[in-house]
Amino acid sequence: xxxxxxxxxxxxxxxxxxxxxxxxxxxxxxxxxxxxxxxxxxxxxxxxxxxxxxxxxxxxxxxxxxxxxxxxxxxxxxxxxxxxxxxxxxxxxxxxxxxxxxxxxxxxxxxxxxxxxxxxxxxxxxxxxxxxxxxxxxxxxxxxxxxxxxxxxxxxxxxxxxxxxxxxxxxxxxxxxxxxxxxxxxxxxxxxxxxxxxxxxxxxxxxxxxxxxxxxxxxxxxxxxxxxxxxxxxxxxxxxxxxxxxxxxxxxxxxxxxxxxxxxxxxxxxxxxxxxxxxxxxxxxxxxxxxxxxxxxxxxxxxxxxxxxxxxxxxxxxxxxxxxxxxxxxxxxxxxxxxxxxxxxxxxxxxxxxxxxxxxxxxxxxxxxxxxxxxxxxxxxxxxxxxxxxxxxxxxxxxxxxxxxxxxxxxxxxxxx
Amino acid sequence: xxxxxxxxxxxxxxxxxxxxxxxxxxxxxxxxxxxxxxxxxxxxxxxxxxxxxxxxxxxxxxxxxxxxxxxxxxxxxxxxxxxxxxxxxxxxxxxxxxxxxxxxxxxxxxxxxxxxxxxxxxxxxxxxxxxxxxxxxxxxxxxxxxxxxxxxxxxxxxxxxxxxxxxxxxxxxxxxxxxxxxxxxxxxxxxxxxxxxxxxxxxxxxxxxxxxxxxxxxxxxxxxxxxxxxxxxxxxxxxxxxxxxxxxxxxxxxxxxxxxxxxxxxxxxxxxxxxxxxxxxxxxxxxxxxxxxxxxxxxxxx
Numbered sequence: 001x002x003x004x005x006x007x008x009x010x011x012x013x014x015x016x017x018x019x020x021x022x023x024x025x026x027x028x029x030x031x032x033x034x035x036x037x038x039x040x041x042x043x044x045x046x047x048x049x050x051x052x053x054x055x056x057x058x059x060x061x062x063x064x065x066x067x068x069x070x071x072x073x074x075x076x077x078x079x080x081x082x083x084x085x086x087x088x089x090x091x092x093x094x095x096x097x098x099x100x101x102x103x104x105x106x107x108x109x110x111x112x113x114x115x116x117x118x119x120x121x122x123x124x125x126x127x128x129x130x131x132x133x134x135x136x137x138x139x140x141x142x143x144x145x146x147x148x149x150x151x152x153x154x155x156x157x158x159x160x161x162x163x164x165x166x167x168x169x170x171x172x173x174x175x176x177x178x179x180x181x182x183x184x185x186x187x188x189x190x191x192x193x194x195x196x197x198x199x200x201x202x203x204x205x206x207x208x209x210x211x212x213x214x215x216x217x218x219x220x221x222x223x224x225x226x227x228x229x230x231x232x233x234x235x236x237x238x239x240x241x242x243x244x245x246x247x248x249x250x251x252x253x254x255x256x257x258x259x260x261x262x263x264x265x266x267x268x269x270x271x272x273x274x275x276x277x278x279x280x281x282x283x284x285x286x287x288x289x290x291x292x293x294x295x296x297x298x299x300x301x302x303x304x305x306x307x308x309x310x311x312x313x314x315x316x317x318x319x320x321x322x323x324x325x326x327x328x329x330x331x332x333x334x335x336x337x338x339x340x341x342x343x344x345x346x347x348x349x350x351x352x353x354x355x356x357x358x359x360x361x362x363x364x365x366x367x368x369x370x371x372x373x374x375x376x377x378x379x380x381x382x383x384x385x386x387x388x389x390x391x392x393x394x395x396x397x398x399x400x401x402x403x404x405x406x407x408x409x410x411x412x413x414x415x416x417x
Numbered sequence: 418x419x420x421x422x423x424x425x426x427x428x429x430x431x432x433x434x435x436x437x438x439x440x441x442x443x444x445x446x447x448x449x450x451x452x453x454x455x456x457x458x459x460x461x462x463x464x465x466x467x468x469x470x471x472x473x474x475x476x477x478x479x480x481x482x483x484x485x486x487x488x489x490x491x492x493x494x495x496x497x498x499x500x501x502x503x504x505x506x507x508x509x510x511x512x513x514x515x516x517x518x519x520x521x522x523x524x525x526x527x528x529x530x531x532x533x534x535x536x537x538x539x540x541x542x543x544x545x546x547x548x549x550x551x552x553x554x555x556x557x558x559x560x561x562x563x564x565x566x567x568x569x570x571x572x573x574x575x576x577x578x579x580x581x582x583x584x585x586x587x588x589x590x591x592x593x594x595x596x597x598x599x600x601x602x603x604x605x606x607x608x609x610x611x612x613x614x615x616x617x618x619x620x621x622x623x624x625x626x627x628x629x630x631x632x633x634x635x636x637x638x639x640x641x642x643x644x645x646x647x648x649x650x651x652x653x654x655x656x657x658x659x660x661x662x663x664x665x666x667x668x669x670x671x672x673x674x675x676x677x678x679x680x681x682x683x684x685x686x687x688x689x690x691x692x693x694x695x696x697x698x699x700x701x702x703x704x705x706x707x708x709x710x711x712x713x714x715x716x717x718x719x
Contacts, residue, residue, distance in 0.1 A: 066683040073682065077471060094470050094685075184577075184666060240556040242577040242666045382469070385684040389490055389668060396579045396666035408489075415487065 024314025027056040027082040028301070029075075031068040032335075034247045035273040037266070040334035047321050053314040058082055076100055076304070083315045087133065087302040089124065089376040095302055096127025102305045104131040107319045116323060116341050118364055121298060124377075133302040134322045137337035140356045141264040141295040141372045142195045145250070145271075146283040150177050150259040158285055162199055162229050165288045169236040172259045180233060181249040181258035184242035186392040188249075190374035192262045193391045196230045197223075199289025203368045206293075210373040213383065213417060218410040227394065227402035234395065242396070253282065262287055264297055264375070268336030268352055277350075284352040286359075293368035294359050297375040298340065386412035457698065464691035472687055481692040490668050491693060494676040497583050498700075501672065502651035504587045505594075509647055510640070512591065513598025518628060520599070521606045531603070534596035542593065546660025549589040550576070579669035582662050586654070586670060589661055594650060598643050605639035606632065641708070648704050652697060673697045 026048065032041045038059075045055040060068035065086065072085050076095075087095060095101055108114070108131040114122055117135060125133045146158055151168070154175035159165035169179035182188065198206050201222050208217040217223065238258070241249070250270040252258040261267060271282050278284060286293075303319060306312055321327055328339040333348060338357045346354055363369040371377035376384055390412050394405040464482070467475040485491050516534060520527055537545065552558040553576040563571040575581035609632055617627050655674040662670040664679070671679075673693060681690025 070682040073471065098471060185663075186665075186667075238556070239574060239577060240554060243550075243663055381683075381685045385679075385686075392665075393579075393667035393669070396669065415484070 023052045023054075024308065024310035024312065024317075025054040025056055026084060026311065026314045026318050027058050028318070029058040029060065029068060029072055029082045029085040030301075031060055031062055031065040031086060033059050033061045035270060037269060037335060039273070040269070040331045043330045043334065044318075044321065044327060047327055048314075048318055051317055051321070053317055056082075081304040083306050083311060084301040084303050084318055086299060088298060088300050089371070089378075090380050091376060092124065092133050092300065092302050093127055094380070096132050100304055101127060101132035102303045102315070104134070104303055104316075104319055107131075107316050111320055111323060113323060118342060120364060120369065121340055124298060125300060133300045134319045135340040136299045136301060136322055137328075137332050137335060138340050138356075138360060139264045139266060139297040139299070139337045139375075140360070141191060141297050141375060142198055142287040142290040142293065143263065143265050143267070143352075144195075144285050144287045145253055145261045145263060145267050146285060147253050147256055147259050148281075148283055149256060150175070153177075154259070156259075158283065159288050160285075160291065162196070162288045166232070169259075173236065177256075178238045178252065178258040179236035179260060181252040181261040182233075182237045182241045183244035183246045183249040184392075184396065185245070186388040187374055188246055188263075189392045189395045190388050191264065192233065193226075193230050193395075194295060194372060194374045195262050195287035195290060196233070197226045198293055198295060198370070199287055200226045200229055203293045203370050206295075206370050206373075210387075211371060211378045213379075213413050215410055215414065218413060219406060223406045223409070224402045227405045230391075231395065231402065264372075265336045265338075265352065265356060268350075269334060272334070272336065278352045279350075284355070292359075292363065292366065293370060294356075294363040295370055295372045296360070297372045297377055299337075380416075382416045383413055386416040460691045460694050463687060464695045466688055468687040468691070470685040470687070477688065481688040482696075484689055485692045485696070488689075490671060491673075491676060493668060494671040494673045494693075497670060498652065498672050500583050501586050501590070501654070502648070504584070505590045505651050506644065506647045508587065508591045509595045509598050510643060512595040513643065514602050514633075516595070516599040517602035517606055520603055531600070535600050536596065537593045538597040538600075540593065542590075542654075542657040543660045545589050545593045546657045549585065549592070550661050553585055553588075576662065577666060579666040582666060582670045586657060586661060590650070590654070590657060593657075594647065598647070601639055601643050602636065605636045609635055645704070645708055649701065652701055673700075 028044075030041060032038060041057075041059075045057070048055050060071050062068060068086065069091075072081070072087075075081050081100060092101075113131065121135055121138070122131075125131055125135055144159075148158075150172060151158060154168075154172040154177065156168035156171040157164065159168045172179040182192065194206075194210075197209065201209070205217060205222055208214040209223065246263060246267070247270050249258070249261055250263065250267045251274070253261050254271060254274045254276060265284070268278070268284065271278070276282050301318070301322060303315055306315055323341060325339075325341065325344060328341045328344060329348065332339050332353070336353075338349070338353050338360060346357055349357070360369070373379060373384065373387065379387070387409065390405060390409045394400050394402075394408075400408075462474075463472055465476060465478065466473060467477040467480070520531060524530075553573070555561065555572070555574045555577065560571060560573045563573070575585045613631060614627060617631055622630070653674055654672050655678065658664060658670055658672055658675050664671045664675050674697065677690050677693045677697065679690075680686045680693065684690075
């Protein structure tokens with residue numbers, strides 16, 4: 001009998017303990033579903049579960065996050081948003097304006113966020129001067145990924161300008177490889193276009209065209225030249241590119257079918273997942289002509305208004321954990337990006353990430369740091385969509401000249417403002 | 418006398434029995450009113466507002482419609498609907514009737530053949546689209562196959578050619594739906610009174626003549642139902658485009674339905690998306706109203 005009582009007590013005690021250990025739940029909407037990305041998000045889940053909170057994964061596939069945003073909108077309108085969602089750039093302002101986001105100032109003050117990240121980043125994370133989102137990482141978009149073995153076989157030199165690119169690509173084509181791996185989806189076309197624009201026109205031109213939407217710049221001869229160079233890349237891609245996902249294009253470079261890919265540094269996650277070493281199996285160099293500039297793409301989690309106090313606590317813990325050095329290091333190592341937190345020890349990072357960090361810091365001083373148009377950092381989704389339409393249609397159709405495309409671009413941007 | 422009383426005095430159970438059909442149907446009716454007509458009206462209202470990211474109710478007049486007709490992509494989508502819809506309906510009808518007539522010749526293994534032709538209808542358009550995406554992919558499918566067989570110069574790259582990609586949609590859609598049209602016509606053919614045909618045969622009419630003069634004209638109602646069904650498949654086509662081309666290359670295979678989805682949900686231009694949805698509704702009504710009118714008038718005369 002005594003034994004029975006004891007065991008009963010033990011059961012009661014353990015159930016009380018498990019109750020107290022139960023804390024809030026965070027439901028996190030994200031679109032990190034490819035190999036390297038999924039690995040990185042698992043890190044966050046682990047860290048949060050260590051603190052006793054429950055993680056409810058809400059992953060919606062689709063590289064550009066278009067489908068994820070659709071799901072998020074329907075959830076938000078029906079009054080049931082997740083605790084946190086992967087929202088970035090100017091979309092954060094829109095969600096803030098609609099009153100969906102929660103104020104994170106308390107967490108931010110406690111952890112001194114303002115001193116942790118560069119001002120250009122914290123500005124994006126604030127709505128109405130209050131923190132509503134947490135940055136996770138910084139991606140550099142203007143990278144060229146290179147398979148050095150193919151370059152060696154073809155006797156080509158890694159290009160630093162678009163003229164050199166042409167030279168190298170011709171040699172590679174002759175050697176029987178695909179010079180440039182590409183996935184013909186609108187956002188990927190725009191990613192390539194953006195790198196060409198930055199390389200041909202420079203950061204000042206880029207800012208005027210895609211941030212300020214200056215009509216003179218959008219209609220300038222320089223823009224015609226950008227379109228011409230952009231179209232000339234098509235002959236160096238394989239025929240099956242339309243509709244291909246970006247990570248499949250990356251795997252072409254990994255497998256040695258293609259020599260180069262113009263893609264942001266999330267591609268590095270794919271190289272890492274395939275066990276490739278930077279500097280040896282693959283090279284990362286700035287896209288031709290963009291050595292002194294940096295197109296940034298910052299992933300961030302916006303925090304929504306949640307009612308349950310326990311869930312609120314879990315949400316605050318999530319926000320805090322994201323900016324802590326431990327997560328920043330492990331996550332960015334997996335994802336291929338660089339930490340958004342300044343002054344981190346970069347020892348464990350590879351040469352690509354170190355290069356990226358150096359130029360992030362240096363370009364922010366020199367003025368070469370520009371927000372990515374293709375990844376929603378510089379414009380609203382309406383203008384971005386209008387630019388995508390023109391760019392992608394021009395790239396895929398042989399009927400439109402560069403001059404016409406320039407006129408169309410200016411017209412489309414003007415109509416969407 | 419007693420009999421009359423028994424008839425007028427209703428039992429309580431009868432009352433319930435009278436009400437049951439209404440009771441059972443009312444949720445359906447309510448749901449139809451709210452979720453079909455209610456949302457049609459709501460979409461109509463939204464199309465006159467400045468709704469962008471989420472719905473709002475700032476009245477904007479016909480601004481969204483003006484924007485819609487200035488939008489080049491909408492023009493492409495509408496043109497594509499005419500190309501796709503026209504060819505799809507025409508080819509499906511022609512092929513369906515042809516196969517039905519062939520099958521009607523009392524051939525062997527008719528059941529098996531019928532199943533083979535009808536089977537694609539059992540697949541969803543997503544599956545059809547994905548399968549044809551592989552078949553038409555120049556590096557994987559048909560082109561590669563023929564090249565591997567030794568015809569080095571063979572090219573069939575419609576899927577990635579922005580001028581021809583719309584026709585790949587027609588191919589896949591016809592593959593899926595022509596069997597269904599065949600089944601409709603086959604049932605129609607079988608329902609024709611055989612004595613008429615026999616009479617014609619005795620009069621010495623040839624087989625093509627019998628089909629052209631007697632059988633096909635009497636299949637008019639079947640023809641109309643097939644036409645209406647194909648029309649609405651064409652106008653609401655969305656999943657096939659999503660799976661096969663995703664609107665690409667560029668936006669060359671956009672249809673009004675994919676346009677509406679892109680602008681309302683991924684571009685955050687709900688007002689413009691609603692306007693395009695209303696234009697689609699107008700398109701459907703333009704086909705449906707004359708049809709209903711002729712149908713209803715027909716029954717009244719009969």
